[in-house]
Amino acid sequence: MRRGRGLHAAGAGPERYQGYGRGLRGISLAVLQALEDGLEKADADPSVKAVMICGENGKFSAGADIRGFSSPNRQGPSLAALVSLIESSKKPVVAAIEGIALGGGLEVALGCHYRVAHVKARMGLPEVTLGLLPGAEGTQRLPRLIGVPAALDMITTGKHISAHEALKLGLVDEVVEANTVEAAMHLANQVIGQPLGPRRLSLRPVPPLPDTDGFLRAARLRVRERARGCLAPELCVQAVRAATELPFSAGVRRERELFVELLSSGQARALQYAFFAERAVRRWSAPGGAASHGAAPRPLRSAAVIGLGTMGRGIVTCLVKANIPVVALEQNLEYLNVGRKAVMLLLEREAKKMEQDAQALDFHNPARLQFTVDFDLLRDVDLVIEAVFEDMALKKEIFHKLSRICKPEALLCTNTSALDIDEIASATSRPEQVIGTHFFSPAHVMRLLEIIYGRHTSPTAIATAMQLARALRKVGVVVGNCFGFVGNRMMFPYVEQAVFLLEEGSRPEEVDQVLEDFGFKIGPFRMSDLAGLDVGWRSRQGQGLTGPSVPAGTPARQRLGRRYSPLPDLLCESGRFGQKSGTGWYRYERAGGRTATPDPGVHSLLAQYRHTHGIRPRHIDQEEILERCLFALINEGFAILAEGIAAGPEHLDVIYINGYGWPRHRGGPMFYAATVGLPRVLARLQHHSQAHPDVPGLRPSAFLEKLVAMGNPPLKEWMSYLSQQSPRL
Numbered sequence: 245m246r247r248g249r250g251l252h253a254a255g256a257g258p259e260r261y262q263g264y265g266r267g268l269r270g271i272s273l274a275v276l277q278a279l280e281d282g283l284e285k286a287d288a289d290p291s292v293k294a295v296m297i298c299g300e301n302g303k304f305s306a307g308a309d310i311r312g313f314s315s316p317n318r319q320g321p322s323l324a325a326l327v328s329l330i331e332s333s334k335k336p337v338v339a340a341i342e343g344i345a346l347g348g349g350l351e352v353a354l355g356c357h358y359r360v361a362h363v364k365a366r367m368g369l370p371e372v373t374l375g376l377l378p379g380a381e382g383t384q385r386l387p388r389l390i391g392v393p394a395a396l397d398m399i400t401t402g403k404h405i406s407a408h409e410a411l412k413l414g415l416v417d418e419v420v421e422a423n424t425v426e427a428a429m430h431l432a433n434q435v436i437g438q439p440l441g442p443r444r445l446s447l448r449p450v451p452p453l454p455d456t457d458g459f460l461r462a463a464r465l466r467v468r469e470r471a472r473g474c475l476a477p478e479l480c481v482q483a484v485r486a487a488t489e490l491p492f493s494a495g496v497r498r499e500r501e502l503f504v505e506l507l508s509s510g511q512a513r514a515l516q517y518a519f520f521a522e523r524a525v526r527r528w529s530a531p532g533g534a535a536s537h538g539a540a541p542r543p544l545r546s547a548a549v550i551g552l553g554t555m556g557r558g559i560v561t562c563l564v565k566a567n568i569p570v571v572a573l574e575q576n577l578e579y580l581n582v583g584r585k586a587v588m589l590l591l592e593r594e595a596k597k598m599e600q601d602a603q604a605l606d607f608h609n610p611a612r613l614q615f616t617v618d619f620d621l622l623r624d625v626d627l628v629i630e631a632v633f634e635d636m637a638l639k640k641e642i643f644h645k646l647s648r649i650c651k652p653e654a655l656l657c658t659n660t661s662a663l664d665i666d667e668i669a670s671a672t673s674r675p676e677q678v679i680g681t682h683f684f685s686p687a688h689v690m691r692l693l694e695i696i697y698g699r700h701t702s703p704t705a706i707a708t709a710m711q712l713a714r715a716l717r718k719v720g721v722v723v724g725n726c727f728g729f730v731g732n733r734m735m736f737p738y739v740e741q742a743v744f745l746l747e748e749g750s751r752p753e754e755v756d757q758v759l760e761d762f763g764f765k766i767g768p769f770r771m772s773d774l775a776g777l778d779v780g781w782r783s784r785q786g787q788g789l790t791g792p793s794v795p796a797g798t799p800a801r802q803r804l805g806r807r808y809s810p811l812p813d814l815l816c817e818s819g820r821f822g823q824k825s826g827t828g829w830y831r832y833e834r835a836g837g838r839t840a841t842p843d844p845g846v847h848s849l850l851a852q853y854r855h856t857h858g859i860r861p862r863h864i865d866q867e868e869i870l871e872r873c874l875f876a877l878i879n880e881g882f883a884i885l886a887e888g889i890a891a892g893p894e895h896l897d898v899i900y901i902n903g904y905g906w907p908r909h910r911g912g913p914m915f916y917a918a919t920v921g922l923p924r925v926l927a928r929l930q931h932h933s934q935a936h937p938d939v940p941g942l943r944p945s946a947f948l949e950k951l952v953a954m955g956n957p958p959l960k961e962w963m964s965y966l967s968q969q970s971p972r973l
């Protein structure tokens with residue numbers, strides 16, 4: 245507690261706060277109690293004329309402790325009651341918002357009669373991202389303060405807004421560059437004696453719209469479309485609707501009902517798991533005991549990107565956006581000019597999106613972004629990312645050159661989705677500096693960066709690559725070296741099942757629909773069309789699975805003693821490469837078009853194919869489609885864990901949520917498996933494996949079998965059952 249000039253400053257001291265780490269403070273029960281006591285004292289003390297609430301360490305509040313939501317015995321004062329208590333105070337209460345005011349923290353500020361924010365403060369109601377809604381009357385107060393459209397936008401997206409935006413919306417009364425606490429006290433002194441009624445948000449009407457009902461109906465459709473199958477955004481809309489239709493107290497009751505519905509939904513648990521999983525993967529470990537806590541990154545002051553194809557362009561754009569000076573290199577002037585134009589276009593677009601920060605990008609300045617065909621310019625950079633196409637010989641030639649040219653401490657990264665990092669590193673004299681960085685397309689948009697260590701990669705190199713991910717605002721996940729690493733390796737059996745389902749009777753649009761209804765952004769066939777069918781075709785040719793190197797007499801639907809589907813190869817042979825060629829598993833309006841239409845040409849190709857191979861098509865129900873695709877993917881996940889390619893199931897889940905469009909509200913594939921129950925996953929895999937004995941992807945992993953035999957332990961204990969089995973960790 246602090247007092248000053250007749251002002252009672254209620255800010256709980258460090259001993260009363262529950263910390264989250266890095267100076268973050270949450271609203272614990274102790275904090276609630278301290279605020280309640282402080283307010284009661286202030287109200288009772290005639291020498292106190294006004295109250296100011298602030299955080300400590302320059303942060304107002306990160307909101308409630310997310311872990312507390314899953315605690316079965318939450319007791320003590322409620323946040324909603326505290327917010328009401330603040331609002332009903334007879335003395336003016338001013339919030340001094342520094343750093344962040346999120347979730348319950350912002351709801352506390354909404355209970356105050358005035359809000360002053362520091363210019364660098366950020367505010368938001370991120371509950372929706374945790375599968376919840378602002379349950380301390382925030383859905384009822386915010387629309388009364390800033391109107392339905394702006395409130396709905398904040399509540400349904402969970403976005404953080406800047407102090408300036410907050411001022412524009414009327415969320416705060418004042419923005420200051422200097423001392424926020426002083427400014428809040430100053431304001432409090434000025435408003436002493438002024439009527440508080442108009443400042444109490446619960447007493448205000450919601451500002452009317454010309455057609456509130458129509459607006460809310462459209463909003464509901466929009467969030468449904470955006471967050472397929474995810475409950476929270478839709479229930480947020482319902483809560484805001486209650487604010488527009490009901491008196492405050494009835495609206496609050498409705499908010500509570502909706503909050504409880506969300507809290508008890510599995511989705512809130514999944515989304516909160518995803519929040520912590522994304523933070524847990526920052527702590528990495530690798531063979532030989534190397535781990536994040538013992539490794540420091542090298543500085544990243546400059547970078548080079550080799551190859552300005554789709555991936556290279558996106559990577560250059562990310563680096564420029566992260567304010568890291570870049571040298572962009574191509575093999576000849578013709579490719580360089582094409583690449584330069586494309587990068588500039590991307591950067592112009594990004595600059596437009598970033599509005600006021602655009603000038604900071606400064607990408608016309610050669611000191612920030614330089615295009616060249618001269619390898620010598622790579623001499624002094626701290627980091628090189630090679631992003632040429634997936635050709636081992638070419639990559640090795642480039643890495644050989646890099647190890648001669650670059651300074652000894654430079655980090656040498658290869659952007660590959662499957663190739664062997666050790667083989668690439670073997671072309672250099674410093675394999676400890678070589679690491680895989682698997683970006684996802686479009687690289688300047690997708691959040692995932694798979695970071696692959698090789699046999700000789702040093703802990704410093706791993707730490708530096710993780711630092712790169714952070715600088716690029718990506719989620720970096722450290723994984724071991726194997727074909728396809730984690731993401732693509734799990735994807736292979738998933739896509740394989742999808743194609744087998746076509747052979748047996750499904751259509752691409754049926755399979756996609758089932759997986760999109762499950763919550764995937766796009767189904768496997770739309771995804772293949774988007775990525776380009778020729779990519780996998782080239783890879784299969786390289787592996788000797790298709791093309792002239794397949795030995796004569798090999799059965800069409802068999803390779804290496806296991807079932808194989810040549811369907812994707814047949815599509816490529818007929819020039820169907822997906823969106824880029826205008827036809828693939830679907831038809832598009834033109835080459836490069838994006839609107840997928842079911843293609844009668846593919847339907848007749850499938851009919852002809854089944855006829856040729858004597859396959860009698862059957863009706864395949866949604867459950868089988870879902871189980872075969874998802875459980876095959878999950879099964880591979882268990883194999884990956886058993887081999888020590890990833891440090892835990894959270895790593896796989898974070899990869900799938902951020903790189904493969906897995907629905908976040910289902911928590912990732914391994915979390916989903918735990919939700920379904922491992923005994924059921926195992927039983928269904930056994931069933932499908934019996935029906936398709938020539939498909940190894942359906943044969944249950946030994947690790948899955950072991951976990952079931954051990955009594956289906958919770959996900960966070962899985963890895964403890966591996967200690968003796970894992971050769972790599």
Ligand SMILES: CC/C=C\C=C\CC(=O)SCCNC(=O)CCNC(=O)[C@H](O)C(C)(C)COP(=O)(O)OP(=O)(O)OC[C@H]1O[C@@H](n2cnc3c(N)ncnc32)[C@H](O)[C@@H]1OP(=O)(O)O
Pocket residue numbers: 264265266268270306307308309310311323324344346347348349370371374378379380520523524
């Ligand atoms: C009846 C209903 C009553 C009340 C309802 C209240 C609703 C809420 O308040 S829900 C919570 C709303 N708040 C949030 O969602 C904030 C979540 N946190 C963040 O977005 C970020 O952590 C950040 C505050 C923006 C800070 O980011 P950064 O600086 O990058 O730090 P992090 O690495 O993310 O976090 C550090 C450390 O703190 C942990 N943590 C952060 N916030 C919370 C939280 N609200 N609850 C529990 N733990 C939190 C985070 O996990 C990190 O921990 P590590 O152990 O270091 O991983």
